[in-house]
Amino acid sequence: MTAAALAHKLRGLPVRIELVESEEIGTVGVGEATLPLIRKFNEALNIDEATFMKETEATFKLGIEFCDWGRPGDRYIHPFGDYGRPVDNIPFYQAWLRLRQLGETARLDDYSYPIIAAEMGRFQRPGGDPDAIQAGFGYAYQFDSSRYAQFLRRYAEASGVIRTEGKVATTVCDPETGFVRSLVLDNGKTAMAELFVDCSGFRGVLIEQTLKTGYDDWSNWLPCNRAIAVPCESRGPLMPFTRATAREAGWQWRIPLQHRVGNGHVYCSSFISDDEATTQLLGHLEGPALASPRQLFFTTGRRRKFWNRNVVAIGLAAGFLEPLESTSIHLIQEGITELLQLFPDTGFHSADADEYNERMGLAFERVRDFLLLHYVANQRDDGELWLHFQNLALPASLEEKISAWMTRGHIIKYEFGTFLPPSWLAVLLGQNLIPRGYDPRTLKIPEDRLRAESRRLREAVLAAAQRTPDHAAFLRQVGGASHQAPLTAGVG
Secondary structure (H helix, E strand, O other): OHHHHHHEEEEEOOOEEEEEEEEOOOOOOOEEOOOHHHHHHHHHHHOOOOHHHHHHOEEEEEEEEOOOOOOOEEEEEOOOOOOOOOOOOHHHHHHHHHHOOOOOOOOOOEEEEEEHHHOOOOOOOOOOOOOOOOOOOEEEEEHHHHHHHHHHHHHHHOOOOOEEEEEOOOEEEEOOOOOOEEEEOOOEEEOOOOEEEEEOOHOOOOHHHOOHHHHOEEOOOOOEEEEEEEEEEOOOOOOEEEEEEEEOOEEEEEEOOOOOOOEEEEEOOOOHHHHHHHHHHHHOOOEOOOOOOOEEEEEOOOOOEEEEEEEEEEEHHHHEEEEOOOHHHHHHHHHHHHHHHOOOOOOOOHHHHHHHHHHHHHHHHHHHHHHHHHHHOOOOOHHHHHHHHHOOOOOOHHHHHHHHHHHHHOOOOOOEEEEOHHHHHEEEEEOOOOOOOHHHHHOOOHHHHHHHHHHHHHHHHHHHOOOEEEEHHHHHHHHOOOOOOOOEEEEO
């Protein structure tokens, strides 16, 4: 992603980009679900959506379904879009909170077009009449990340990126400045540069092994430290959403692609053994496994500096937050975007690095808080992990956010942050954190008018979703269907 983006955006400048990588080193390759901003990345590189989807076995994604997170049996969808429409410039959910106290039983979900369309297994792109209920939502993709990497490798090389095969054996640094000057590879080749982007994964070959940057361990807040991943055959219709199901000591993901389903179990090794975690995962697959389970180990947290001297860490080299909200690829994209905005000259001004580190630090911390909210907003009593979170001291930033919400349903807005208020709203209400009050401005709206408007809105959402094409049919219609596998498997 980094090589492709730099090659495209810096085209015409006297910049030479060399990508050093080894076919012998595998990739984590399980980050298959994304957030809507991935579309901006592809569009910025002039990548055709249909071609990309065929090449990566991609499906469309309207949100993430969470099962059993508040209490066992609960479910909700975090949609890529808002709920309803403002009433007299008041967010609709505030009117819904008032109606709820008046005895209204409709779900807030019933006022969200992407949720109802997702539940029906339907999809279409937003557009048409800007006032239509189906015009203002976002969507992302679920794709094979290994194929996406291959797709971008071809794109990068076609854009002038020089690819050098080899593993880093030695790093040579300037004795006065500490800047990295060159890499000596295991095949004897030398790669020299002025700026190095470290995408070497958890090892952090340059940012950590060479520059000793340090790592802020967030295991006290996010203690899950392992995962088991395995693909399986798909069964049933192709649904346009990712699923995260809470388990005894963690959670399980389900990501539907065109040719298979990606599955994984994220868990904390203090509360379950690796064998038990694997057994739980394999016992909940919908179809036969297509490969042996892969074990992954990680420590949640972030580098103390993302940009240190002339090295910028992106991806797992920068930090890791479990993929509960599909943020891994998004944080890669954030790192690339900020690097392009602050791209250095040969002077490497410290202000650029400081600004980069502050922006990326905020990005990681606010994603951390959002992920942590899922865990602490639980009412489960069936596992030590969940009881641990019920007694956890929270970061002050998250404590403030929850307190403002519980008082009167206010969601503190951030100038910088991955998740907008509707995302926070989805988790807070989806996991049964009902505020004590609501915006008093809604009291000016007559009750009969509120009920009538909410009913019309609910009916409009349902009607729009019913007119929406089937997800698999839409994929075929727009030319995004792969020729390698059927889009809908038979039920076994």
